Amino acid sequence: xxxxxxxxxxxxxxxxxxxxxxxxxxxxxxxxxxxxxxxxxxxxxxxxxxxxxxxxxxxxxxxxxxxxxxxxxxxxxxxxxxxxxxxxxxxxxxxxxxxxxxxxxxxxxxxxxxxxxxxxxxxxxxxxxxxxxxxxxxxxxxxxxxxxxxxxxxxxxxxxx
Amino acid sequence: xxxxxxxxxxxxxxxxxxxxxxxxxxxxxxxxxxxxxxxxxxxxxxxxxxxxxxxxxxxxxxxxxxxxxxxxxxxxxxxxxxxxxxxxxxxxxxxxxxxxxxxxxxxxxxxxxxxxxxxxxxxxxxxxxxxxxxxxxxxxxxxxxxxxxxxxxxxxxxxxx
DNA sequence: TATAATTAGGACCAATTAGGTCCTCTTTTA
DNA sequence: TAAAAGAGGACCTAATTGGTCCTAATTATA
Numbered sequence: 285x286x287x288x289x290x291x292x293x294x295x296x297x298x299x300x301x302x303x304x305x306x307x308x309x310x311x312x313x314x315x316x317x318x319x320x321x322x323x324x325x326x327x328x329x330x331x332x333x334x335x336x337x338x339x340x341x342x343x344x345x346x347x348x349x350x351x352x353x354x355x356x357x358x359x360x361x362x363x364x365x366x367x368x369x370x371x372x373x374x375x376x377x378x379x380x381x382x383x384x385x386x387x388x389x390x391x392x393x394x395x396x397x398x399x400x401x402x403x404x405x406x407x408x409x410x411x412x413x414x415x416x417x418x419x420x421x422x423x424x425x426x427x428x429x430x431x432x433x434x435x436x437x438x439x440x441x442x443x444x445x
Numbered sequence: 446x447x448x449x450x451x452x453x454x455x456x457x458x459x460x461x462x463x464x465x466x467x468x469x470x471x472x473x474x475x476x477x478x479x480x481x482x483x484x485x486x487x488x489x490x491x492x493x494x495x496x497x498x499x500x501x502x503x504x505x506x507x508x509x510x511x512x513x514x515x516x517x518x519x520x521x522x523x524x525x526x527x528x529x530x531x532x533x534x535x536x537x538x539x540x541x542x543x544x545x546x547x548x549x550x551x552x553x554x555x556x557x558x559x560x561x562x563x564x565x566x567x568x569x570x571x572x573x574x575x576x577x578x579x580x581x582x583x584x585x586x587x588x589x590x591x592x593x594x595x596x597x598x599x600x601x602x603x604x605x606x
Numbered sequence: 607t608a609t610a611a612t613t614a615g616g617a618c619c620a621a622t623t624a625g626g627t628c629c630t631c632t633t634t635t636a
Numbered sequence: 637t638a639a640a641a642g643a644g645g646a647c648c649t650a651a652t653t654g655g656t657c658c659t660a661a662t663t664a665t666a
Contacts, residue, residue, distance in 0.1 A: 285453070285624075286524060286562075288533045289446035290654060296555070310612065323656055330614065343663020344611040359558060363447060372449045393574050394457070397520060397566065401447075404565035405558065413554050446653080451625060471641065484627060491643065504634025505640040 292366045294320050295328045296413060299362055302338065303354040303414035310347040328366060335365030354410040360402055362410070370402050453527045455481050456489045457574060460523055463499065464515040464575040469508040489527060496526030515571040521563055523571070531563050 297318050302309065309317075315325035329348050333340040337357055338348045350357070364370060373394050458479050463470065470478075476486035490509050494501040498518055499509045511518070525531060534555050 285446075285448060285450035285528055286531055286533065287446060292446070293534055312612085321655070324654080326613080327655090333613080340613060341663085342611095342613045342661075344609095345664060346612045346662080348613090367446060370447055372447065373454055396573065397569055400565040400569055401562055404561040408558055408561055412557065473641085482626075485625080487642080488626090494642080495644095501642060502634085503632075503640095503642045506635060507633080507641045509642090 286372070288363065289367055291324065291328050291331075292363055294318075294324055295332060295362055295366045296359070298325060298328060299332065299337070299350075299357070299410055300414045302348065302350050303410050308341060308347040308349045313347070331366045332362070335361070337361060337365050350410075354414055357410040358406045359408040359410070359413070360405040363405065370398065370405070372398050372401060447533070449524065450528055452485065452489050452492075453524055455479075455485055456493060456523055456527045457520070459486060459489060460493065460498070460511075460518070460571055461575045463509065463511050464571050469502060469510045471508040474508070492527045493523070496522070498522060498526050511571075515575055518571040519567045520569040520571070520574070521566040524566065531559065531566070533559050533562060 297320065298314050301314060301317055311326040311329050312322055314320075314329070315322040318325070329338065329340070332338045333348065336351055339351045340346070340348050360370065458481065459475050462475060462479055472487040472490050473483055475481075475490070476483040479486070490499065490501070493499045494509065497512055500512045501507065501509050521531065
């Protein structure tokens, strides 16, 4: 269940597309470009606009554009725009009013985990998502990339047909 | 929806309790100690046992104990024991067989995010959860802790009653 | 000025899924 | 041999998600 909501997923796809285009684009346009359901695209764009991640223009020839450079938008921001604050446990949502509060001492350090995740996602910018092969994260990935080939003993190869 | 399943939450509480006790403990015992529903505790313990995070002993006087030191158990492992592999997007679950695969180029870098989260959670050990104020993460938290007091101009203070 | 294109803001419903509960079988100790 | 305890699932319902639709507000253009 540690999964993003579909809408959030859509959100990242749309944001990525937006980051790659220089003109303002309508919701329907973006939906078509991403092959996402138009209604869902509209919904998610409204969320993103409300959070100030995209700038909206109403009326004919209206549409959406990034509110700032893709490098200045983090994945955390996108997620929180759509799902609300990142909180892996109920506790951090309800102001510590969970139903097993007594043993919350037992789990007192959960907020550290929330923070860790938020920070990790903060490290990833929309630019990282949009431009494969560029950006801080992609560079890191290259550096620690698994080998593209491995050696195996020749006599371990068998004919299967 | 970036939230842990309740069972996972229970899992961490139980693991924490287990980390703090030196004797083997039965599921019912652990449930009582954590005020968790006994059935849920049993279920989660089975998952944890299957994943090899706890060692189980069947029969009378049976029970569970950590399979290795708390410092050698990461939150990632606990989560994956209960929820399966961490994959924030569907994509990484279904071997890239999602329904909008075409635009998956658009989101090609999502696996970087999955990795980031997994790594972040890998940094947090059960020991960190169990012992507030000790462990790598807690130390980090202290170092970057927000100030416990701030200065405000005296003339901004108003009497409200 | 009217109309078409668009976003804003929700309401609403169906299908999925999570969260609980329960049942039976196996293993071990007293 | 009986009681205590884990293993492994099946199963149900209550909540949530994901999708759809509707209406109002706003803007360009004919």
